[in-house]
Amino acid sequence: MRIKTLLLVLLALLSINIHSQNFGTFSGTIRVGGGLYGTVYSYVTPVTVGLLQAFKVTDFDANNWSNEQHNFLRFFNVGGDILFPNWTMTGSNTNIELHRPLEDYQTNFLNHTVRQYTNYVGYWINWRSHFSGIGGFFGIDYEWKSFMIFYPYPNSSYNKIQSIVPTVGLRYRLISPMKEIEGFPFNVVLEGGLSFVINTKYDNNCGTGLDITSNGISGYGLDALNNGFRPMLGVAITTNRFGSIHVRWTRDLFQLFDKDYKATGGFLYNNEITNSFSCFSIGWAIFV
Numbered sequence: 001m002r003i004k005t006l007l008l009v010l011l012a013l014l015s016i017n018i019h020s021q022n023f024g025t026f027s028g029t030i031r032v033g034g035g036l037y038g039t040v041y042s043y044v045t046p047v048t049v050g051l052l053q054a055f056k057v058t059d060f061d062a063n064n065w066s067n068e069q070h071n072f073l074r075f076f077n078v079g080g081d082i083l084f085p086n087w088t089m090t091g092s093n094t095n096i097e098l099h100r101p102l103e104d105y106q107t108n109f110l111n112h113t114v115r116q117y118t119n120y121v122g123y124w125i126n127w128r129s130h131f132s133g134i135g136g137f138f139g140i141d142y143e144w145k146s147f148m149i150f151y152p153y154p155n156s157s158y159n160k161i162q163s164i165v166p167t168v169g170l171r172y173r174l175i176s177p178m179k180e181i182e183g184f185p186f187n188v189v190l191e192g193g194l195s196f197v198i199n200t201k202y203d204n205n206c207g208t209g210l211d212i213t214s215n216g217i218s219g220y221g222l223d224a225l226n227n228g229f230r231p232m233l234g235v236a237i238t239t240n241r242f243g244s245i246h247v248r249w250t251r252d253l254f255q256l257f258d259k260d261y262k263a264t265g266g267f268l269y270n271n272e273i274t275n276s277f278s279c280f281s282i283g284w285a286i287f288v
Contacts, residue, residue: 256277
């Protein structure tokens with residue numbers, strides 16, 4: 001069912017015949033990333049507008065408004081990613097089980113796709129050269145992570161982490177830009193980028209053995225977490241009429257939990273946890 005739904009969404013997006021835009025040197029993209037339904041839901045408005053335009057149901061360009069606002073609107077394109085995280089954790093002294101939030105209790109298709117390990121919203125500025133295949137991008141995302149840890153079952157910890165993720169990267173168009181100027185309908189773009197994950201908030205309940213506060217059992221603080229680098233590789237098919245579709249891969253190069261953190265209880269007590277966090281994403285950017 002997931003594959004069929006994804007194919008239908010992609011076909012619907014490809015069928016949108018939105019007014020062609022020449023982005024020029026700079027453009028901007030509002031980014032949304034998460035589960036299948038959550039990400040698609042964010043596209044209800046722009047996709048609906050695009051379909052109405054494509055099938056000539058109504059004219060949203062009254063008095064040539066969109067052309068007059070072209071330089072402004074090109075910085076408000078919408079881009080989204082359906083994320084497929086591949087996350088694992090292991091403990092040196094205790095068996096560690098990593099789960100999606102509430103996955104053990106609600107395992108139907110909708111909850112499985114909405115209750116992701118990670119989601120984000122952000123904004124990227126894009127640059128490209130008219131005369132060579134070189135381009136670039138930079139921006140920042142607000143990211144939040146949620147996951148359950150069992151250590152061992154039934155001892156559990158619910159973890160919520162918020163992060164700021166600045167990113168910079170390069171793009172290269174395999175087909176000469178001159179072909180695009182001549183009217184060639186698409187291009188193939190290779191992407192490479194590097195992000196730095198900066199954790200800003202950590203909410204958790206680490207189990208028994210910690211100090212008792214008025215709010216219950218206290219958890220670990222931000223000093224229990226590491227910040228670090230995250231490379232990104234991707235490939236995209238871009239057009240000047242239908243937006244672009246891309247596939248990307250990211251992987252955290254750092255261990256989330258600091259091995260030198262001194263815990264008095266919970267899953268980090270006398271235990272060194274290692275993690276492998278990677279993620280594939282399928283996404284698109286459309287013109288609003």
